[in-house]
Amino acid sequence: MASDVTIASPPDAARNPRGVGARRVPSPRALIGFIIPLTFAVAYEAAFRAGLVEARLLPPPSRVLKTLADLAASGELFAHARATLLRVAAGFALGGAAAILVGAATGSSAFARRLLDPTLQALRAVPSLAWVPLFIMWFGIFEESKVALIAVGVFFPVYLGVMGAIASVDRKIVEVGRVFRLSRVAMARRILLPAITPDVVIALRSGLGLGFMFVVAAELMGASEGLGYLLLDGQQLGKADQIVAALIAFAVLGKICDGLFAAAARPLLRWQDSFARVSAEGEG
Amino acid sequence: MLRLADLGKTYPNGVEALAHVSLDIPQGEIVAFVGGSGCGKTTMLRLIAGLESPTSGRIELDGETLAGPHPSVGVVFQEPRLLPWLTVAQNIGFGLGGLAKAEREQRVEEALLRVGLAGYGDRWPRELSGGQAQRVAIVRALVARPKVLLLDEPFSALDAFTRASLHEHLLGLWEANKPTLLIVTHDVDEAATLADRVIVLQPKPGRIFAEPALGLTRPRDKVGHEFADAKRRILAALDGSLQATPAAGKTPEIAGAWW
Ligand SMILES: Nc1ncnc2c1ncn2[C@@H]1O[C@H](COP(=O)(O)OP(=O)(O)O)[C@@H](O)[C@H]1O
Ligand SMILES: [Mg+2]
Numbered sequence: 001m002a003s004d005v006t007i008a009s010p011p012d013a014a015r016n017p018r019g020v021g022a023r024r025v026p027s028p029r030a031l032i033g034f035i036i037p038l039t040f041a042v043a044y045e046a047a048f049r050a051g052l053v054e055a056r057l058l059p060p061p062s063r064v065l066k067t068l069a070d071l072a073a074s075g076e077l078f079a080h081a082r083a084t085l086l087r088v089a090a091g092f093a094l095g096g097a098a099a100i101l102v103g104a105a106t107g108s109s110a111f112a113r114r115l116l117d118p119t120l121q122a123l124r125a126v127p128s129l130a131w132v133p134l135f136i137m138w139f140g141i142f143e144e145s146k147v148a149l150i151a152v153g154v155f156f157p158v159y160l161g162v163m164g165a166i167a168s169v170d171r172k173i174v175e176v177g178r179v180f181r182l183s184r185v186a187m188a189r190r191i192l193l194p195a196i197t198p199d200v201v202i203a204l205r206s207g208l209g210l211g212f213m214f215v216v217a218a219e220l221m222g223a224s225e226g227l228g229y230l231l232l233d234g235q236q237l238g239k240a241d242q243i244v245a246a247l248i249a250f251a252v253l254g255k256i257c258d259g260l261f262a263a264a265a266r267p268l269l270r271w272q273d274s275f276a277r278v279s280a281e282g283e284g
Numbered sequence: 285m286l287r288l289a290d291l292g293k294t295y296p297n298g299v300e301a302l303a304h305v306s307l308d309i310p311q312g313e314i315v316a317f318v319g320g321s322g323c324g325k326t327t328m329l330r331l332i333a334g335l336e337s338p339t340s341g342r343i344e345l346d347g348e349t350l351a352g353p354h355p356s357v358g359v360v361f362q363e364p365r366l367l368p369w370l371t372v373a374q375n376i377g378f379g380l381g382g383l384a385k386a387e388r389e390q391r392v393e394e395a396l397l398r399v400g401l402a403g404y405g406d407r408w409p410r411e412l413s414g415g416q417a418q419r420v421a422i423v424r425a426l427v428a429r430p431k432v433l434l435l436d437e438p439f440s441a442l443d444a445f446t447r448a449s450l451h452e453h454l455l456g457l458w459e460a461n462k463p464t465l466l467i468v469t470h471d472v473d474e475a476a477t478l479a480d481r482v483i484v485l486q487p488k489p490g491r492i493f494a495e496p497a498l499g500l501t502r503p504r505d506k507v508g509h510e511f512a513d514a515k516r517r518i519l520a521a522l523d524g525s526l527q528a529t530p531a532a533g534k535t536p537e538i539a540g541a542w543w
Pocket of ligand 2: 325326327
């Protein structure tokens with residue numbers, strides 16, 4: 001083991017060079033990113049106070065914050081966010097689960113792929129929003145059509161991600177399973193599942209992002225509650241501050257959901273070199 | 285006893301990778317296979333491992349015909365092929381699912397100790413050097429106590445120092461249960477260091493060309509002239525195998541390919 005001596009430092013010394021807690025504290029460099037938005041906010045606020053800009057089209061930060069605070073205090077913000085979240089959750093769960101099942105089938109069976117993939121690829125060519133009229137005819141204008149639209153939006157990226165992940169599982173690793181005579185079930189559980197987990201997590205995260213995109217579309221088409229309703233209501237009543245407040249609420253909600261999802265997935269991906277770094281940067 | 289009886293493999297694309305290979309290998313023997321690229325070394329190991337099925341002939345282990353992967357046959361590939369989502373200890377215990385937890389853990393601990401990786405059990409594979417990872421791969425195959433261990437150029441990606449240390453580790457591990465070792469190598473020195481028998485193969489179709497006598501005892505004295513003589517005999521046989529190849533004249537780069 002002569003040559004390994006240099007590499008083989010005592011176990012704890014080399015272990016986990018990135019402390020798990022260390023990346024929680026934003027470094028001063030990460031704060032550089034705040035310079036532009038903060039400068040803009042301060043400058044805009046100052047310009048507004050000096051009477052240089054008109055607040056009707058783009059309200060000053062102070063007014064947006066006040067609107068947000070009022071909406072939060074009255075409980076409206078929470079109720080709208082809740083409605084939006086429930087729609088995203090339902091659509092994401094439906095679309096994601098269907099995509100994982102179908103993607104698993106087409107990824108692991110050539111027959112299923114030949115049978116299903118052409119149809120799905122054809123359907124994918126339809127822009128998801130184009131389904132809206134049909135969904136409204138089928139499911140009505142209430143929750144069902146909204147959830148269906150979100151589910152469709154979530155389905156395709158997740159489907160492609162899962163199918164691709166299975167197709168690209170390293171054949172060499174599968175051979176290790178064969179050498180140890182794993183049954184089909186054991187092969188799926190002990191080799192395929194862990195091997196595709198990173199890609200599936202990425203696919204689900206992008207699916208979740210699309211879920212938020214489509215919930216906006218769904219709510220803009222008519223809703224009596226939801227953050228999208230706040231947008232629409234703000235537009236109709238000319239309340240730019242409410243629109244901006246809803247935009248901020250969307251951004252925060254999306255970011256929180258993505259962060260929670262990533263955090264929930266992290267224990268599954270502890271073994272992966274790149275994951276911790278990529279998601280830490282994403283959160284920074 | 286591992287018996288290859290008139291073994292042949294023609295791939296679906298028509299390539300005759302192996303033809304008429306017959307060989308008896310007594311239990312516990314260390315056999316090195318050497319030969320230029322494409323003479324069917326990998327194919328032969330994959331047939332014995334049960335990862336491919338022969339198009340002719342049979343493989344028997346102690347009278348039992350092997351069809352598919354067998355619990356008594358372990359494999360070490362050229363790359364460690366550790367499962368990146370399992371810790372080192374979990375990788376080593378991967379094939380021990382049938383054992384009780386205590387027995388499994390004990391074997392894993394023992395294995396780690398034996399290859400100088402005590403305390404590395406809960407590391408991830410990505411934290412290991414190439415040599416360490418290959419040591420883990422070797423013990424992963426050996427903890428299941430196979431009768432036969434197949435190694436396909438297991439050390440070819442490692443530097444000379446690491447390789448020499450892995451030779452020691454491999455021989456040390458072999459001492460414990462004396463499995464039959466079939467090792468494919470491009471390295472004449474490696475063959476002479478490890479093997480009881482060296483078998484030189486020849487391509488198109490892959491077959492046995494010669495079995496140069498080694499005349500060496502264990503432990504090997506790597507500076508003595510017997511060792512140098514044995515290496516010379518292996519080299520001579522290898523040269524012969526490349527001369528005898530019909531295609532050798534047309535594609536002179538083959539001669540250098542195994543270097
Ligand atoms: N899966 C395969 N399909 C078709 N031909 C193959 C396959 N694997 C190997 N061969 C061919 O069989 C011959 C022997 O290959 P291989 O066993 O890998 O030789 P070696 O390990 O001695 O270099 C080569 O001509 C190679 O191209
Ligand atoms: Mg080979």
